[in-house]
C-alpha cells in the first residue's frame with residue numbers, strides 16, 4: 001500500500017490524522033472519455049475513439065469500483081474488444097501487483113509488475129494513489145481514465161456502433177432518478193462502508209455507520225415495492241449498488257464493522273443482490289477468494305493477524321423471486 005510522489009513510489013497507509021480520524025477518498029486524476037468518434041467527452045481531452053482492440057482494462061477482482069467496470073464489460077459484450085488484466089488480491093508494499101496466483105491475469109500489454117508503474121508510464125511525474133480500475137489506451141500509450149463511474153458510462157454507450165451488445169443501462173428518461181440514487185448510494189453505501197472501516201476514531205466510525213444503515217433501510221423499502229431501484233429492470237444504479245452489497249456480509253459486516261444488520265436481514269436487498277449475481281455474465285466477474293483475501297490480508301492495521309474468516313455461508317444461487 002503506498003502512494004506516488006513526483007513519480008516515485010512510497011510505501012504508506014492512509015493518513016487520517018489530519019481529518020479527525022476520517023477516511024477521505026482522493027479524486028481520480030485521469031478523466032478522459034472514449035467516445036464513438038474520438039470527440040472530447042464531458043471532461044479531459046479528445047482523441048480516444050471507440051475502436052475494438054485499442055483499449056485494455058486493469059482491475060482487481062476484489063475492488064468494488066473496478067468490479068463495476070468488469071460488469072459493464074460483460075453486460076455490453078465487450079470481452080473481445082477490451083482486454084483485461086487482473087491483479088493479485090494482496091495489496092502490500094508495492095500496492096496492486098501481478099504476483100502469480102490463482103485468478104491473476106498478468107499484463108501482456110505493458111508488461112508491468114505493479115499498477116503504480118502504469119501511472120508513471122502515463123506521467124513520469126505522477127503523484128497520488130495508484131488505484132484500480134485503470135483504462136489504458138494502447139495507441140496513445142496513456143491512461144484514458146481511472147474513474148470507474150465514468151468508465152461504466154463509456155462502456156454503456158461508446159462501443160454501440162462497433163459491435164457492443166445492445167442495451168442501455170442509463171436511459172435518458174431515467175437519468176435524473178439514477179443520478180439521485182447514485183449520489184446518495186455513493187456517499188453513504190459504496191464509500192460509506194470504507195468511511196466506517198478506515199475510521200480511526202469512534203466518532204468518525206459512528207458518523208459513517210448511521211447514514212449507511214439509514215440508506216439501506218430506505219433502499220429495502222423501495223425494493224420491497226419493485227424488483228429493481230428504478231422499476232422492473234436493473235439500471236446503472238443497481239449495478240453500482242450491487243458491488244457493495246455482494247461484499248457486505250463476507251467482508252463489510254465483520255472487517256469494516258458495518259454490523260447493525262447483515263444483508264441477509266434485508267429480504268428485498270438480498271433478493272435483488274441474488275438476481276443481479278445470477279444475471280447472465282455477471283457471476284463470472286465475481287471472485288470471492290480475491291474479495292475476502294484482499295480485505296482481510298491487506299489491511300493489517302485493521303486485521304493484524306491476516307486471518308480470513310471461513311464464513312458466512314451464503315447461497316447466491318438461491319432463486320431470487322424477482
Ligand SMILES: N[C@@H](CCC(=O)N[C@@H](CS)C(=O)NCC(=O)O)C(=O)O
Pocket residue numbers: 001002027028062063064065066095129130131132133146147148149
Ligand atoms: N474513484 C476511484 C476509486 C478506486 C479505488 O479507490 N480503488 C481502490 C481499490 S478498492 C484502490 O485501488 N486503492 C489503492 C490505494 O488507495 O492506494 C474509482 O471509483 O474508480
